[in-house]
Amino acid sequence: MDSVKIGIDLYGGDNAPHSVVEGVLFALKNKFLSPEELVLVGNEISKEDLDKISNLKIVPAKNSVSNETKPTEVLKLKESSMYVGCEMLKNKELNAFVSAGNTGALLSSGTFVAGRLPGIKRPALVLALPSKSNKPKILVDAGANAEVKAEHFYDFAREGIAYAKFLNLENPRVGILNIGSEDEKGNSIVREASNLLKEEKTFNYVGYVEARELFDDTCDIIVTDGFTGNNVLKTMEGTAYFILHELKETIKKGGLFTKLGALFLKGSLKSLVSKIDYRSYGGTFFLGVNGVLVKAHGSSDAEAIANALYVSYRAAKFDLIKKIEI
Amino acid sequence: MDSVKIGIDLYGGDNAPHSVVEGVLFALKNKFLSPEELVLVGNEISKEDLDKISNLKIVPAKNSVSNETKPTEVLKLKESSMYVGCEMLKNKELNAFVSAGNTGALLSSGTFVAGRLPGIKRPALVLALPSKSNKPKILVDAGANAEVKAEHFYDFAREGIAYAKFLNLENPRVGILNIGSEDEKGNSIVREASNLLKEEKTFNYVGYVEARELFDDTCDIIVTDGFTGNNVLKTMEGTAYFILHELKETIKKGGLFTKLGALFLKGSLKSLVSKIDYRSYGGTFFLGVNGVLVKAHGSSDAEAIANALYVSYRAAKFDLIKKIEI
The missing domain is CATH 3.40.718.10 (Isopropylmalate Dehydrogenase)
Structure with a gap:
């Protein structure tokens, strides 16, 4: 354009x-x-x-x-x-x-x-999360659709793939967020959605991914309903601030060396938390x-x-x- | 007994x-x-x-x-x-x-x-999470029921309250995990469940809580479906290990003071992460x-x-x- x-x-x-x-x-x-x-x-x-x-x-x-x-x-x-x-x-x-x-x-x-x-049928909030490999990790839907059907995962995948192209991710891998990697895991919507994405040969669909791998290089696009996606996002934020809070408490109670250590690492910790806090991102796309x-x-x-x-x-x-x- | x-x-x-x-x-x-x-x-x-x-x-x-x-x-x-x-x-x-x-x-x-x-009708996995106030925070269901109806939240609340008594939490506050605090937020199951819990006068129901408040003192028992609960738990774990990973990277690249800081804080950071990693807990109750x-x-x-x-x-x-x- x-x-x-x-x-x-x-x-x-x-x-x-x-x-x-x-x-x-x-x-x-x-x-x-x-x-x-x-x-x-x-x-x-x-x-x-x-x-x-x-x-x-x-x-x-x-x-x-x-x-x-x-x-x-x-x-x-x-x-x-x-x-x-x-x-x-x-x-x-x-x-x-x-x-x-x-x-x-x-x-x-x-x-x-x-x-x-x-x-x-369903536009979705699309967000790039940080990751261990420094490649962005795309989350769709981050909170727009709290109520979904399996077929909407197809739209979410398309939206995520378009965003991946924008971020220069080649042949992006699409995963569905689930609570286990086995076929029978999760709820019926997730299982039906998985079958739908498997059928679409233009997608590089890699199956289920778990939330503990959010920051790992197991896929490029994580597709989930907006209720779960938004909860995942806010859990990341809550956990990051909790860790910061607990560290501050430890430092308060700690001796000289702990306090010195904290002083030396203060900047790194703060920049880390802001990396995880999605509110600090420029903006979220509604695709x-x-x-x-x-x-x-x-x-x-x-x-x-x-x-x-x-x-x-x-x-x-x-x-x-x-x-x-x- | x-x-x-x-x-x-x-x-x-x-x-x-x-x-x-x-x-x-x-x-x-x-x-x-x-x-x-x-x-x-x-x-x-x-x-x-x-x-x-x-x-x-x-x-x-x-x-x-x-x-x-x-x-x-x-x-x-x-x-x-x-x-x-x-x-x-x-x-x-x-x-x-x-x-x-x-x-x-x-x-x-x-x-x-x-x-x-x-x-x-629905037994659930019940887990005590850490919190900023050092009071345990109870999560029900942490992963047993991936598919639920609103009425099952009633069982989850009862199971959570029993566990709260075991942990000596007086008159425990029950909240439902949602993606916003307003009445119209979330999906239909969550909204119906909220009405059910409001009606049960023996519950100290405080309404919706958000995942970013997981570690805050806004309630004692967080009730959610097992799909969301398990994802929240694994997101906590993934985020904690991501923060640890990123800190290690920063330290690797950092100067002498950063390295010293890391050395002084190493123990505190590790104990923190293990506090958040539910796998380090003794056991999870199936109540x-x-x-x-x-x-x-x-x-x-x-x-x-x-x-x-x-x-x-x-x-x-x-x-x-x-x-x-x-």
């Missing part, structure tokens, strides 16, 4: 709209995006902030989606920035749209306003909808917003969406 | 029967169990090992359950140590039975040979069946077997099973 337009939800995020304006400025300065490539969705903004981004296209939209807005409600809020942004995706006025707002509302706008890609849709974390600061804009820009340039339409 | 009989599966575990014999000796010596309290289920044993435990009651049984035995197959292996042990539980010849053998086969023998307690049934880890050494025997002994003395029959 030659020229791309990336929309950003002015009202998404705990510190919006100010954080979004700062994020846009950060992206222009540090990520080398040009003002022509960015579109601000929302116009209720301070005079001061407005002056800073006067060279950008601004599309009027209302600040009407809050953290309390239910996923179904947003579909009635047709003047909200989320609705307007997703409608622009659908109409190809935008190639990508980034929001740090209410996740449920964004998934709902993406699915029903931007609309699903042909042949896709399977008409256009690149990226959810940035609610507490995103300027740099996080800029990262999400940049990754959306790259995905749009790569034509990520086309890669799903096998 | 005054006098108790604890059975041990001679053939369970990767290093059985030798590890089991050593475990029994360890328990007699270090855990102050008496020979009258222990029963060895299985008699195919070396003369040398036999001599060491000649003061114990030995019940003949065959070594016919392997790691490949399917859960349904064990029900036909009526002379196997697992079947015989569970039958003795049912007949009250044993108050507790410990096995480090095939998990699926043990769950099946427990459910269908020992049999379920009156009013219990809801007729008698105390404990699964020790397959790779159990003598000390792990002795720990499992001791915890079973204490649970039998406490009459843990009676606490489930509200």
Whole structure:
């Protein structure tokens, strides 16, 4: 794709709209995006902030989606920035749209306003986890579909494979998350899904993988339902912070050498935990909808917003969406 | 309960029967169990090992359950140590039975040979996780029931509450694992289960908890289906080992101070990881069946077997099973 337009939800995020304006400025300065490539969705903004981004296209939209807005409600809020942004995706006025707002509302706008890609029943949240081999490990679905059927695993695999191509993973191996590697393990949905993926010869399907191998090089894409995927993600986060907490306690009680050791390793430990905390990632892709849709974390600061804009820009340039339409 | 009989599966575990014999000796010596309290289920044993435990009651049984035995197959292996042990539980010849053998086969023998307690549809694996406050955090179901209905959460809660009493947790708070705290979050099973637990006034039900709070003091018992529970457990394990791996890498590449820091903190880090690795726990209770049934880890050494025997002994003395029959 030659020229791309990336929309950003002015009202998404705990510190919006100010954080979004700062994020846009950060992206222009540090990520080398040009003002022509960015579109601000929302116009209720301070005079001061407005002056800073006067060279950008601004599309009027209302600040009407809050953290309390239910996923179904947003579909009635047709003047909200989320609705307007997703409608622009659908109409190809935008190639990508980034929001740090209410996740449920964004998934709902993406699915029903931007609309699903042909042949896709279930768009999903797709995330790249760290791994021991330093190759990214892709998790689909990270939380969009709490209720699934076996056939939806087929969509999840397609979405994961497209994302793997974007990340330069060749012939990516697809595994299904299960509680054992034997055929009879797990529940009926997982077993049926496994048979479906086996049948699709274009997939490099490697069978079941277990959560204890999450960070090992046993596959590139882990497919699971959104309920399990989201629990796995939050368990990773909880465990990492628990380890950090326990280490701090040990250090508090420890002698001089323990305290020295902690001092020397402090930086390494912190960077490790932030590597595991998915909230520190730039953004999560909601793949399977008409256009690149990226959810940035609610507490995103300027740099996080800029990262999400940049990754959306790259995905749009790569034509990520086309890669799903096998 | 005054006098108790604890059975041990001679053939369970990767290093059985030798590890089991050593475990029994360890328990007699270090855990102050008496020979009258222990029963060895299985008699195919070396003369040398036999001599060491000649003061114990030995019940003949065959070594016919392997790691490949399917859960349904064990029900036909009526002379196997697992079947015989569970039958003795049912007949009250044993108050507790410990096995480090095939998990699926043990769950099946427990459910269908020992049999379920009156009013219990789904026995479950119950595990105590560590927590920031150093109070144990109980997880039910840790992997027995991959396919559940909402009503089974009621059984899981009862099993968790009984275990909480055993661990001296007063008026334990019950939470359901979900991917958000709002009423509409999760799947239909979880939402229906939440309504069921709300209705049971004897439960101290606190609503939904998220996996990122696993180690926080937000509840005492986390109830979930066995598929999610097992994935959560293995994610904890995978994350802990990943952090250890990454730290080692950082240290390898780091300078003198980093290496010194690592040296000073090595012990603390290792003990932390083993705290999170559920495989290092003495044993996991399979609650809801007729008698105390404990699964020790397959790779159990003598000390792990002795720990499992001791915890079973204490649970039998406490009459843990009676606490489930509200």
